[in-house]
Amino acid sequence: MDNNPSLFAAAALEAPGDLAAALALPASVGHFDELHGRTLDKTPPLASQMQGQSQSQTQQMLQLAGTAVAPAPAPGPTAAPASGLAPDWSRFFNFLGGDGFDDLNHRTANLQRQIRDNGVTYNVYADANGPQRPWSLDLFPLVLSAQDWAQIATGVQQRARLLERIMADVYGPQQLLALGLLPAALVQGHPGYLRAMHGVLPAGGTFLHIAAFDLARGPDGRWWVVSQRTQAPSGLGYLLENRLAISRLFPEAFRELKVQRLAASYKALVDGMKASSPAHARGEESRIVLLTPGPYNETYFEHAYLARYLGLTLVEGSDLLVRDDKLYLKTLQGLEPVHGLLKRLDDEFLDPLELRSDSTLGVPGLLQAIRAGNVLVANAPGSAFLESSALLGFLPALSRHLLDEPLALPSLATWWCGEQAALQAVLPRLKECVIKGTYPESGIESVIGQTLSRRELDEWAGRLVRRNEDYTVQAYLPLSQTPTWQGQRIAPRSTMLRVFAVADGAGSWQVLPGGLARLAGPNDKIASMQQGGSSADVWALGEAAAPAPATSGRTTGPAAACTDAVPLSPSGVELGAAPRAAMRTVHKPPVTSRAAENLFWLGRYTERTENAIRMAQLTLQSLNGEDQSSQPLLAWLSELAVKNGLVMDSVPPATQSRRVFERSLMASLADTGQATSVGYSLRALKGAASAVRERLSQEQWHVIMRAEADFFSRCKAFSGPDHPASQALEYSSVEALAALESASGFLAAMTGAQTDRMSRDDGWRLLSTGRHIERLNTLASSLILGFETGAVFDEGGFGAILALFDSTITFHAQYQQQRDVPALLDLLVLDRDNPRSLGWVTQTLRGRLARLAENTVGAPQPVPDLTPTLPDPGSWLLSELCTPAPGARDSEPYAGLLAQLELCCSAAFELSDTLSRRYFSHVAPDEHSLGA
Numbered sequence: 001m002d003n004n005p006s007l008f009a010a011a012a013l014e015a016p017g018d019l020a021a022a023l024a025l026p027a028s029v030g031h032f033d034e035l036h037g038r039t040l041d042k043t044p045p046l047a048s049q050m051q052g053q054s055q056s057q058t059q060q061m062l063q064l065a066g067t068a069v070a071p072a073p074a075p076g077p078t079a080a081p082a083s084g085l086a087p088d089w090s091r092f093f094n095f096l097g098g099d100g101f102d103d104l105n106h107r108t109a110n111l112q113r114q115i116r117d118n119g120v121t122y123n124v125y126a127d128a129n130g131p132q133r134p135w136s137l138d139l140f141p142l143v144l145s146a147q148d149w150a151q152i153a154t155g156v157q158q159r160a161r162l163l164e165r166i167m168a169d170v171y172g173p174q175q176l177l178a179l180g181l182l183p184a185a186l187v188q189g190h191p192g193y194l195r196a197m198h199g200v201l202p203a204g205g206t207f208l209h210i211a212a213f214d215l216a217r218g219p220d221g222r223w224w225v226v227s228q229r230t231q232a233p234s235g236l237g238y239l240l241e242n243r244l245a246i247s248r249l250f251p252e253a254f255r256e257l258k259v260q261r262l263a264a265s266y267k268a269l270v271d272g273m274k275a276s277s278p279a280h281a282r283g284e285e286s287r288i289v290l291l292t293p294g295p296y297n298e299t300y301f302e303h304a305y306l307a308r309y310l311g312l313t314l315v316e317g318s319d320l321l322v323r324d325d326k327l328y329l330k331t332l333q334g335l336e337p338v339h340g341l342l343k344r345l346d347d348e349f350l351d352p353l354e355l356r357s358d359s360t361l362g363v364p365g366l367l368q369a370i371r372a373g374n375v376l377v378a379n380a381p382g383s384a385f386l387e388s389s390a391l392l393g394f395l396p397a398l399s400r401h402l403l404d405e406p407l408a409l410p411s412l413a414t415w416w417c418g419e420q421a422a423l424q425a426v427l428p429r430l431k432e433c434v435i436k437g438t439y440p441e442s443g444i445e446s447v448i449g450q451t452l453s454r455r456e457l458d459e460w461a462g463r464l465v466r467r468n469e470d471y472t473v474q475a476y477l478p479l480s481q482t483p484t485w486q487g488q489r490i491a492p493r494s495t496m497l498r499v500f501a502v503a504d505g506a507g508s509w510q511v512l513p514g515g516l517a518r519l520a521g522p523n524d525k526i527a528s529m530q531q532g533g534s535s536a537d538v539w540a541l542g543e544a545a546a547p548a549p550a551t552s553g554r555t556t557g558p559a560a561a562c563t564d565a566v567p568l569s570p571s572g573v574e575l576g577a578a579p580r581a582a583m584r585t586v587h588k589p590p591v592t593s594r595a596a597e598n599l600f601w602l603g604r605y606t607e608r609t610e611n612a613i614r615m616a617q618l619t620l621q622s623l624n625g626e627d628q629s630s631q632p633l634l635a636w637l638s639e640l641a642v643k644n645g646l647v648m649d650s651v652p653p654a655t656q657s658r659r660v661f662e663r664s665l666m667a668s669l670a671d672t673g674q675a676t677s678v679g680y681s682l683r684a685l686k687g688a689a690s691a692v693r694e695r696l697s698q699e700q701w702h703v704i705m706r707a708e709a710d711f712f713s714r715c716k717a718f719s720g721p722d723h724p725a726s727q728a729l730e731y732s733s734v735e736a737l738a739a740l741e742s743a744s745g746f747l748a749a750m751t752g753a754q755t756d757r758m759s760r761d762d763g764w765r766l767l768s769t770g771r772h773i774e775r776l777n778t779l780a781s782s783l784i785l786g787f788e789t790g791a792v793f794d795e796g797g798f799g800a801i802l803a804l805f806d807s808t809i810t811f812h813a814q815y816q817q818q819r820d821v822p823a824l825l826d827l828l829v830l831d832r833d834n835p836r837s838l839g840w841v842t843q844t845l846r847g848r849l850a851r852l853a854e855n856t857v858g859a860p861q862p863v864p865d866l867t868p869t870l871p872d873p874g875s876w877l878l879s880e881l882c883t884p885a886p887g888a889r890d891s892e893p894y895a896g897l898l899a900q901l902e903l904c905c906s907a908a909f910e911l912s913d914t915l916s917r918r919y920f921s922h923v924a925p926d927e928h929s930l931g932a
Contacts, residue, residue, distance in 0.1 A: 016093040016100060017085050023101070024483060024490040032217050032480035033492065034142065037086030039219040088143045088257065088541060089483070095253035104485050107249045108139050114245055117702045119693075121301050122238070135238065135301070136534040139485040141246055142495060142517040143257070149540040152215065152223055152499060153511040155409020160211045160501035160509045162395065163230065163386055165402045167207040171198050171382060181397055185418055185469060191441050192231070192347060192384020196354050200371050202380040204276025206503055209269065209342075209378035210236075215409075215497045217480035224477060225392065225411045226496065230383040232344045235498050235516040237302025238535065240266075240309065242516070246537040258542040260513035268504035270310050275505065277376045279339040287590075288340035289313045289329065291320075293349070293361045295690045303344050304693035311589075312342065314694040319592045322365030325372040331590040332762045332919055333855065340376040347381045389436045390416035390472040412477055418469035426473045427464065430457050435464075438472045448476060482536065484519065494520040497538065514538040591763040595692050597920040599763045602688040603770030606754065609681035610747045611778045615640055616669065616678060617740045618803050620733045623654060623662050627796025631655055636791035636800070640782060641665060645676030666736045670715035678743065679715065682708045685750075695763065700753040707746035714739035762855055766919065769848045776841045777908035779805060780901045783828065783838075787894060792821060801828075805836045822882055825897065830876055838904060839873035845911075846870055852919075866914060870907050871900060 020035075027033035029040045085093070097103065112134075120135035144152070169176050170193075176182040187193055212233030214226045243262055247254045270288065277286040290312045292303040307314035313329070320338065321328055328335040343350070349359040351366040369375045385391070393414035399407050415422035416438065426433065430449045437444030452460065464471050481492035499515040517536040591599075619637045627633055638653035638661065640646075647664045654661040670679035689696060689704050696704075714735075754771075758764045782804055783792075791797025798819050802808045805828050815823045832839045846867040853866065881897040 016096060017090040019101060020089070020093045020490060021084050023488075025492060027481040027492040028478075030219055031478045031492075031494065032219050032221060034217070034480055034482040034495070035086065035089050035490070035492070036084055037089075037221075039221075086143075086145075088145050091257060092143060092250075092253050095250070095256050097250075097252060104139065105487060108485060108487075111137060111139060111245060111249060117705070118241070118698055119301065119701050119705050120238075120241055122298060135241070137242055137245060138493075138519060138534050138536045139246075139249070140483050140490075141250075141537040141539045142482050142497065144514075144538065144540045146541050146543050148223070149260075149513065152409065152497075153513070153540075155223075155225075155407070156213050156499050156501050156511050157509050158399070158403070158405065158408050159213060159225065159228070159395075160208070160503075160511075161507070162399050162403060163211055163228070164206070164208050164503075164507075166398060167380070167383055167386065169402075170385070171200060171207070176398065176401075179401075181401055182394055183416070183418060186388065186390055186394075186416060186438070187385050189469065190385040190388060190439055192382070192387070194347065194355075194367075194382035196367055197371075197380070197382040200380075201373075202370065203278045203373050203376040205506055206276055207380040208383060209273060209276075209503045211379075211501045213499050213501070215499060216477055216495075217497075218477050219480075223409060223497075225409055226474075226477070227389060227392075228387060229498075230379055230386045231346050232379075233498075233500065234299045234302065234344075236266075236500060236512075237299075237305040237309070239498075239500075239512075239514065239516040239538070241302075241305065242535060242537040243514070254539070257539065259539045260542050262512060262514060265500075265502055265510050265512040266310060268510045269502040270312070272502065272504045272508075273340045273342065273376060273378055276503075277339040278374055279337075284339075286339045287313075287329070287337065288342060289315045289320075289338055291315055291317070291341050291343045291345065293345045295687075297344075299344070300690075301693075307694040310342075313589055313592065314595075315592055316594060317360065317362045319594050320363045320366075322363060322369050325365075325369050325374055327363070327366065327369045327375045329590060330593045332593065332596055332766075332852075333590070336590055338375060340378070342378050347384055350381055384440070387440075388438055388472070389414060389474060390418070390438045392474070393422070393472075413475040415473045416469075417464050417471045417473060420468075422473075423464060423468050427461055430460060430473065432476055433473045434476050435460060436472045436474060438470050442470045444470065450476065479520070482517065482519070484534075484536070491522070493522070493534070495536070513540040515540075588761060591761055591766075593920050595695065596763055596766050597916070598688045598691040599695070599767040600770040600915065600920075602685065602692065603754070603767035604774045605681055605685035605688055606747070606750055607771040607774035607778075609678060609685055610744075610751070611774070612644060612646065612678045612681050613740050613744050613747060614804060614806070615644060616646060616665065617737060617744070618800055619646070619654075619665060620662065620737055620740075622796070622800055623658055624733055625796075627799075628658065630794050630796040632790040632794040633797040633800055634658065635789040636785055636797055639785045639789060640804075643781065643785070644778070645680070646678075662733065666733065669736060669739070670712055678740070679712060682711055682743070692763075695758075697753070697757055700750070700757060703746055703749045703753065707743060707750070710746065711739055711743045714742060762852060765848045765852055766915070769845060769852075769915070772841050772845045772848070773908050773912055775836075776838065776845065777905050779828075779836070779841070780838060780904040780908075784898060784901050784905075787898060792824065795819060798824065807834060807836050810834060821894075822878060825881055826878055829881065829897070829900075830873070830878060832873060838901075839876065842870050842873045842904065846872075849911075866911060869911050869914065871903050876900065 024035055027035070027040065032039050115135050115137055120137075122135050166176065166182075170182070170187055177184045177187065188195075208230060210230075210233055212229040212235065214228070215223045216226050217223050240262060247259070273288050274280055274286040277288070279286040290303060290307045290310070292300060292307075292314055294300065294316050297303070304314055306312070315329065319330055321330065321335070323335070327338040327341070329338050345361055348356045350362040351364060352359045352362055353364045354367045355362070366375075366377075367381065370377055370381065392411040393416055395411060396407055399405055415426045417423040417426065418438070431452070433449050435444075435447045435449065437446075447460065449457065464473075479494035479496065482495045483490045484493045496518045497515050498518065500512040501509045502512060504510045515538045517538050519534040519536055521533060619641060622628065622633060622637060634654040638655060641661075642649050642651075642653075647661065647668055651664040652660055668677045671677055672680045672683055686704050686708050689701065693701060754764075754767060758767070783801070786792040786797065786801050789797075792801060799808070801824070802811050807827055811824070811827055814827065827834060827837065829838045831837045832843050834840055849866045849870075881900065882893060
């Protein structure tokens with residue numbers, strides 16, 4: 001049926017569910033089929049443990065998991081529609097829209113383009129292509145019925161409460177260890193157990209604020225907990241991006257199936273952290289920041305995405321420092337207190353003073369600030385031992401002891417081999433299980449017993465006996481398989497579901513409705529994004545009845561979080577809120593020193609790229625234009641290209657070998673290794689922008705990504721390895737000019753976004769300052785070279801200089817075809833209405849610097865006014881610029897001008913260094929760092 005144009009033509013004659021059933025490939029034998037809501041009858045012996053063909057076998061597995069025996073919630077044959085699909089999936093296909101299945105490939109293309117355009121990435125460790133790999137998202141969501149979700153939400157909420165109680169005891173009275181309910185070797189022997197945190201009650205009294213649980217549906221239709229994450233669980237940003245993308249592609253199905261919304265849970269997380277922070281206890285406004293390892297982390301996209309969505313400042317460890325047991329953020333206005341930290345890095349990297357001394361990602365002294373109760377950290381350091389797979393085997397007894405409840409959601413049967421009884425019980429059944437490492441540092445990869453030969457099983461049994469504490473054995477579960485669209489077919493893929501619980505108050509938890517589904521490859525048994533798997537949105541369906549009225553935000557059932565917005569009264573005040581809420585003080589978000597530095601260099605690289613493009617265009621056009629025989633012009637272009645890194649200084653100048661010079665220029669356009677050319681500057685621009693993604697709109701980031709990709713693809717097309725060797729040096733400059741023209745269009749869009757789409761805070765002022773410092777130095781030095789080479793006195797050179805200053809149209813409008821040097825200087829140096837003139841640039845720079853100095857008044861180390869560093873364009877006179885400087889020869893009528901131009905260049909360098917010392921490294925006049 002592949003590539004059959006009539007395949008979907010029958011859609012108009014059949015029910016959508018019937019067509020979906022015809023297009024669907026069957027799930028693997030022994031795996032629960034999400035599309036049909038059942039498991040195939042013919043089941044392998046190993047899978048029958050979990051399927052429930054024998055009631056006694058199901059009871060045995062549930063007893064091993066410590067769960068009360070209850071009927072499996074799989075729908076019966078009569079519940080399925082005529083198509084044989086599960087009812088919810090049948091409804092989903094009924095709401096595909098007018099084009100039905102014919103439109104699915106088009107929607108898939110739109111989805112991939114949206115992911116690419118938004119720059120959604122995830123680093124796959126085994127990917128040889130580097131960290132910038134597009135996020136993989138399937139077209140179909142994983143659909144969970146209201147009944148399934150109610151059971152999942154109840155069980156996840158219970159487990160979150162249980163983990164909180166366990167951690168409070170382990171870092172408190174340690175009664176669980178004394179009673180033997182938790183082996184001391186498993187807890188205190190775990191590298192994630194932090195003795196430095198024992199006896200510490202975290203700010204707000206809550207240890208955990210976010211907990212993630214990996215679930216899988218077995219052949220019996222039940223959901224089983226496979227693992228749990230508490231250190232820095234990832235996925236909250238990706239699942240939100242998944243939801244936004246998929247809900248736009250299936251708007252009718254999303255609405256009619258009553259999919260529960262996500263926004264309320266995110267708001268609950270932030271509100272819960274603010275309410276638990278030490279500042280709230282003092283009646284002060286809480287400042288919460290999101291700590292990221294940086295742009296090279298595999299999930300950095302979601303760090304920036306979450307920070308922007310939650311309204312938090314994205315910080316790295318270098319942005320923070322501890323003084324007097326308090327945490328501070330380094331900003332342009334000095335040090336500002338931080339009361340809460342939503343961390344996205346593992347505990348061992350948090351504090352190089354007490355944990356890993358080689359960590360450059362954390363904050364020295366952070367643990368001491370936590371112990372002093374001056375900062376809330378989510379989650380509190382020391383939760384890594386909760387992630388051990390071995391802990392799952394002890395949770396049933398712990399739940400009965402701590403909560404006086406059986407587990408509502410079962411765990412897979414798990415044996416920690418550190419206990420001799422468990423080791424002896426599991427050795428005969430390794431073939432039916434999965435072998436895992438107990439501790440993360442053991443470096444043990446999970447091994448499925450079914451894949452091992454008899455000899456390999458014996459070898460693994462020997463390892464378990466010799467290093468029993470390092471190993472945990474878990475029952476093997478055939479993962480359920482969810483439908484995915486593969487272009488012509490609906491193909492099943494094994495899936496794991498990650499569900500998140502967030503604390504919305506002391507002892508209160510809210511389960512985020514839905515989650516993140518991870519899909520395995522076509523032939524894989526393990527669903528892992530780090531192994532190159534895919535993802536899917538998760539639709540937790542609400543009840544068919546109208547949703548209940550909004551509550552206090554702590555409901556965890558299907559009616560919770562059904563809306564994306566908090567109801568507002570006509571006056572804009574939240575309903576039910578106290579009248580004083582309307583009088584809240586608006587606080588401008590701080591600009592961290594690191595963000596300010598990256599914004600500064602974003603501005604510089606934007607201007608540098610734009611100048612490099614204009615220089616390259618001008619050079620190629622001149623080398624092939626009517627003025628190509630002008631020696632002053634060729635000399636100026638050669639000097640300009642070498643000075644700005646467009647060609648190597650070893651290349652013969654255009655005055656000696658025009659063709660060699662031209663080919664060298666084109667060959668280096670995309671060279672990022674030896675030349676600081678257009679490609680180098682574009683890549684540097686993208687690097688600076690990636691470090692401040694949370695401050696850029698999606699459209700702005702989209703333009704930056706497309707600019708780089710488009711330019712390198714165009715350059716590869718005419719100079720890449722696919723170009724015939726015989727023509728490698730014969731490509732036309734027309735192709736190079738087309739690539740430069742396209743890049744110029746993207747740069748114009750970037751400039752517009754920076755000018756009109758960014759808030760005018762101090763970060764933007766530094767971005768603008770960076771642009772104008774770069775422009776001042778480039779234009780002043782170019783004009784100097786114009787006089788030194790005589791190009792300014794040559795007709796072709798005169799026009800080229802105007803073109804470089806992007807002032808050709810203005811000059812002709814004011815002076816027609818006049819070729820007068822004083823007229824040129826009047827427009828390019830003195831005219832403060834021309835944004836490309838040196839007078840306008842210096843005037844704008846002085847204004848930006850004065851405003852920056854005003855905003856640091858009252859800061860611990862106010863920055864002095866730097867405007868005296870720059871020449872004052874108000875004192876420039878055309879007569880003086882065209883008059884010899886004192887002591888100059890009469891043959892040097894423009895020596896006064898050249899002196900001012902040299903002053904502009906030196907002022908640009910000095911200003912850049914001073915800004916770096918004062919704003920980015922916080923070096924005081926006595927040369928002591930603010931963070932020392």
